[in-house]
Amino acid sequence: MNIKEMMKIPSLKDVILLSGQDGINNLINSVNVLEALDIENWGRDGEVILTSFFALNDLNNNELNSFFKKMKEIGISAIIIKIDRLVTNIPNEIIKLCNELEIPLIKINKTVKYESIILDILGPIINRNAYLLDKYYTVHSELTNLAMTVPSIEGILYEFKKMINKDITIINVDRNTEVSTNPLLSNVTILGDKQIINPTYTYFKYQRKTVIYNNTSPKITASQIRVPIPYLGFNDYELIVHELEKEINSEDFMVLENAVKFLQMELLNKYSISQNIFQQKNNIIGDLINDRIYDKKDIDEILESFGLDKYNNYQIVLIKLYQKDRQASLEKISMSPILIKIRNRFKLAFKSMAFLERSDRVVFIFNFSEKNNNSTLKSIENIMDSLENNDIFKDFYYKISISNIVKRYDLPKANKEALDTQKVLNLFHNSNKIFHYEELGIYKIFLETNNLTNVERFISPKINDFREKHPQLFETLEVFLNSNQSYLATSEKLFLHPKTVRYRIDKIKNLLNLDFNDQEEILQIQVASRLFKLKNQEDTNDK
Incomplete structure (x- = not known):
């Protein structure tokens, strides 16, 4: 009224x-x-x-x-x-x-x-509300019976179309996919939003948009109702009702309320099934790249089942997320939506590919024919730039390590290369970074030969002894050299007064008999500091 x-x-x-x-x-x-x-x-x-x-x-x-x-x-x-x-x-x-x-x-x-x-x-308001409630529970009863038939998403949408006599679409915003009762209504140009006040007994958030339907002949300007479907799988689903001739009424909203709830349950069921399959695949890929499958025949069967047997060349790409603020209490579960967006983009960009996902990382196996796979690196850069522009990395850095190209039975070796590259990335880069194993340079000597356990024999005894006896001075020296021997920059990084830094550096000169103009001596200390970091990380990983 x-x-x-x-x-x-x-x-x-x-x-x-x-x-x-x-x-x-x-x-x-x-x-x-x-x-x-x-x-x-x-x-x-x-x-x-x-x-x-x-x-x-x-x-x-x-x-x-x-x-x-x-x-x-x-x-x-x-x-x-x-x-x-x-x-x-x-x-x-x-x-x-x-x-x-x-x-x-x-x-x-x-x-x-x-x-x-x-x-x-x-009186009329109460009667109208009673009618709406009756409509709501009538639709709910019909949907309960429909659920017993285990319908497809497309079948569900056609049932809703019968109830409100309007075409309906469901879209997955993240994957850019959709199911519709009328595919001609897929391509739209949004002109703006129209105000909508949710009718009585509605819970979900509705929006009305004015659009141009580009694929109809002639093009139609009309409105559509959009409502997000809350979903545990982190995918962004939206239900769309196309109001081509007239706007929907309060009775139709009762249908939509039921529709969103019903679709929530259907999507949740599909998600539960997909998660079981996803976990099984995760375990198989994990065994494959971590050298837990020994029979070549079994390896061949696994690669075939994942569609990774078409070409001779393989490469592993590891993407790991790191918290920007190490002190912030962010749970690892907050990384999951980001990792899902990453792997969905990769699935669209690369055809012969499988992946393994963990709480803070996703590992991709690429299968390709070209010996020089430079296009892969360029595609990865474009994907990550696009995601970064959408501000999904506001709390995290991403670090991407890329292995050498290997043959099918050397996938564990490629995985180790990607992991080793991550070690170096984690130690020396606090920003978004893509790094190839080939770029590791001298670090490969220690990583490939497992010399990290005896790293001291590659370091001058004088430097090793100095670090053990004067850890605070060694830290000051390390920061001083990494700051282009700037007293001011060193003081800012260590939160010390510049005079304190100068006093420590003078003391270091005397203890080590160090000439800061001798590039060979400086190089020895800088290499030693990086090897110590690698050794410390290896010791931490072994615990």
Whole structure:
């Protein structure tokens, strides 16, 4: 019911609309009697206010202005003022405010009873609400029976189309896929949003968009309702109702409420099944690249089952996420949506590919024919740049390590190369970085020959002894050399006074008899500091 319809009810047949004609189509959800001015505490959107003017009688113009603006902000549909002994004429200021704010102002005489008005207004509203609830549970019952047939998503959409007589689409925003009862309605240009107030008994968040349907002939300009489907699988699903001829009504919203809940359950069921399959594949890929499958025949069968047997060349790409703020208490589960977006983009870009996902990383196996696979690196850079532009890495760095190209039975070797490259990335790079195993240079000597356990024999005994006896001074020396021998930069990184840094450096010169102009001596210390870091990381991983 709106205000225009309300004025036709028996108790209001002789009323006078004094102002606010532009709000004549305001919808009514309830009715209340004004007894106190704290309307922000009890007023509701769509409410009609009844008053004998008693509460407003002592307000000056500024106070009236403030009160009526609050009414507008709340969404009050109209105000009905009874003329009696307290007020014989409604002040011009109120008439003016109601016109400006498009709040219908209705005058009734003292013989009209509030009880009659309230019953006449609430009666149709109660009946309508009862009808909507009945519609909701009728649709719910039909969907319960439908669930027993285990329908496809497409079949479900066609059932909903029958109920509201409009085409329906469901889209996966993340994967850029969709299912629709009318594929011609897929390609749209969005012109803007139209305001929508959710009807009674609706829970989900609805949006109405004005669009141009580009594939129809001729092109159609119309509106569509969009509602996100909350989903545990981290994929962004949306349900779309195409309003080609007219907008949907409150009964259709009852269907949509059920539709979203029903689709939630169906998507959750499919997600549970997919997760079981996903975990099985994860375990198989993990065994394959970690050298836990020894029979070549078994390796061949696994590669064939994953569609990785078409070409002779293989390469492993490991993408790992690192927290930017090491002190922040971010749970690893927060990485999962990011990893899913990464692997979905990779699945679209690369055909012969399989992956393994863990809590903070995803490992890809590529299978290709070209011996020089430079296009892979360029494609990876483009994907990551695109994701970075969408601001999904605001809390994390990504570090990508790429193995050499290997043959099928050397996948464990390629996996070790990707892991070793990650070690170096983690130690020396605190930013988004893509690094190929071939770029490791001298570090490969220690990583390939497992010399990290005896790293001390590659370091000058003098430097090793100095680090053990003076760890604080060694740290200062390390930062000083990595800061281009700048006292100020070193002091800022170590949170020390520049004089303290200068004192420590002078002490280091004396203890080591060190000449900072001797590039050979400086190189020995810098190499030693990096080898110590590699050794420390290896020891941590072994615990």
